Amino acid sequence: MKTLIHLAAAGLVTLHAAGAWAAVSADEAKQLGTTLTAFGAEKAGSADGAIPAYTGGLTTPPADYVPNSGKWPDPFKDEKPLFSVTAANMGQYADQLTPGVQALLKRFPDYRVDVYPTHRSVSYPQWVLDNTVKNATSAQLVGKIEGDGVGGAFGGIPFPIPKNGYEVMWNALLNYQRTEYSATNVGAYLVDTSGGRTALPVLNFVEYRPFYDPKNAGTKADWPYDRLWVQIQTPPTAAGQSVLVDYSINYSEADQASWAYFPAQRRTRMAPDYKYDTPAASYGGVTFWDEASIFRGRMDRFDFKLIGKKEMLVPYNNYRLSQLPVDDVFGPKHVKSDAVRWERHRVWVVEATVKADARHAYSKRTFYIDEDSWNFVETDGFGHDGKLWRVGLDYHFPLYDGGGVYAVTLGFYDLEKGNYFLSYTTGENGAPLLRVSDKLDKPNLFTPAGIAGTGLR
Template identity: 80%
Template sequence: MKTLLHVAAAGLVTLHAAGALAAVSADEARQLGTTLTAFGAEKAASADGVIPEYKGGLTSPPAGYSASSGKWPDPFKSEKPVASITAANMAQHADRLTPGVQALLKRFPEYRVDVYPTHRSMSYPQWVLDNTLKNATTAKLVGKVEGDGVEGAFGGVPFPIPKNGYEVMWNALLSYQRTQFSVTNFGGWLVDTSGGRTQLPVLNFVEYRPYYDPKNADSKQGYPYDRLWAQIQTPPTLAGQTALVNYSMNYSERDQESWAYFPAQRRVRMAPDYKYDTPAASYGGVEFWDEAGLFRGRMDRFDFKLIGKKEMIVPYNNYRLSQLSPDDVLGQKNVKPDAMRWERHRVWVVEATLKAGARHAYAKRVLYIDEDGWTFLETDGYGHDGKLWRVGLTHTFPFYEGGGMYTFQNNFYDLQKGNYFITGTTAENGQPLVRPSDKFDKGNLFTPAGMAGTGLR
């Protein structure tokens, strides 16, 4: 009998809009918790056993963990790589490496992919798994444009048995995150073609996920699924600048809402350009607004096709990256191999092709989404000349208390300019401190008036 992996690889592709609106049947949903995990991944190990059977994820913190510290000790720090991939032996592993990673190996002689034992460490609380089962038979895509929104889902994976690329994308956008999490000392670096480093603005940010707030269980659809508040701490010339972004559950009914506060002007203004391929000015223009977390925002400018599911070598369980010094992370041309951790996991592959008449800097994007966490792990962006342009990686790690995944260690390479950047690292203010919470207590931040109050200098 074919496994789900074989079915997906054989052609589980995008359906037309008319067929994409229906939720799965009750019979299909019975796979959840049996052959599939309760959140829709394959429960069984891979054929060769490298990817283990899912057994509930990592739920016990390692020695040295303090819940209030914001620091996440590496539970796998004693492990050694089981394989190291370089340009010299890349051909042996090519079927499990993305075109983007292969391009990095070819271009940078010092680039190396150290493959560690695979750990299916993502965990979920029971209420999220219960909601996922409900969502399986009630969630549907809605909107005037295919992929514009989701109805009939709350507090869980909306489409645990996805039928098209838009459903996989919404699973990633609505992947399980704690109700609220805050990060202080969120640093980043841009490294130019000569190896020169520029520290990107250091941020404090708070993310609130109304979709995963149990208090919203009985609320009407249409609220933002995600609200992000971010404020620059350094450099002093930019300190106090604040952004607030609301991401919509249905862009046909309620567009993304964005505000900006500038201390020099002492006023809040709408920021309608904080989306699509508008460069993020505070990051020196090296990242588009829709590349936060590898992808954020409305999907109306691309056609999203589900290619299937593959076993790939991807960044995973990288707890140590945020704890390292810049000298231990930043190489002249690329992130140092010793700062990265790669594992083999099953990922969903979605290809996004720019629609005729639509405008975007990318002509095509290919996204790789983890089957366990439903999080974006890699993306390859292609220019209008058909050539691979930018390669994006997310060095994720799961929270071992309460579940969820940290996804803000983002790393992009520009193959045209030859530079790269990485966020979520140690900067002049120290190590990033990440504090998830199951309670929303920062409501004063998420209004234009609250932005002005916190941004005063």
């Protein structure tokens, strides 16, 4: 499969000036809307036609969709796989599979990648496309350390024609999400080496994206780009515990801020350790705080190198997965192959290597970012022995009612311990209800006092 490697001659050299890394020229930006979509993806299909040309995404909901119901019916439910990749034939598709997925195929004889027709179903509202075109010539990497922040951008993809790994990572962090979205009854499960399944805490969460709040247009971007509130519903011993996290748009000016509320103490406390490779206690320590949505947080401990763009088989349009009964999703060794939809898409590849003077549990991480949604779809994490350690997969689906993607059904395989987990799936009271809004509906929630008010029991 053809690999599109972007070398220095194609513009990977960053321009340093007074702590800022320059945006693209007006001439370069003319590619947007011509050979490239307005959000920076290749408009044309693949040479063999497996990836179609982009025509605007999916904007018509299926007939059984009920607005604001919290349920998102699968518009492709009648489709069948075109072919399957197994350990027996994976050699034919090796250049389209990440090392992590290849490792899963080799390790589990019944693991299977069912490949369906590719649908470039991600859509954007016009105001986001307009802002993206503006951002192309105004957005800059800012801060004292490369990758610490973004300036000169609002309400759109900041770097639709990226020149380095940091810009691609910020595109993923600032990919288009609705102003506010929430989920209730969000389940997660850990499956151990013996095949035993343990229910992890059931969560409610609300996420607010100031970067995509139209009322912030024209203001100085000193607000966090993302605010996340999470509350534990079960087990009863932990019910009411809440966390609020603010993710900074410029870590040189303001660090990530986290607060935790514990009902037994009736107190809200700062939680400065909720970042980097601190294990997430509510998930039994099977994932790190900076692995929320594959990656979330400051990039100062790694050097991020843009490898290029490839056509790869990745999870895509997974409307069914989060709605399926638990027994239809979780196998004794891995997520059941029948539950997952894979498609061929172009993805950006970024390799992150831990800096010589920094500490992290991973020595290297490779990130795969979808060109249409700018969403993380896969990651491979390597230990300090150089061996592949964890494999992360995001099972996102585009929102056909207004644009954007829902991208928090997330799983990690620990190849050393032999366990795996999947979050944001069906909980003990049924499937999660996923709702979005184009305005901030719960402003009082996103304060330390606000999380205390929701945590009483």
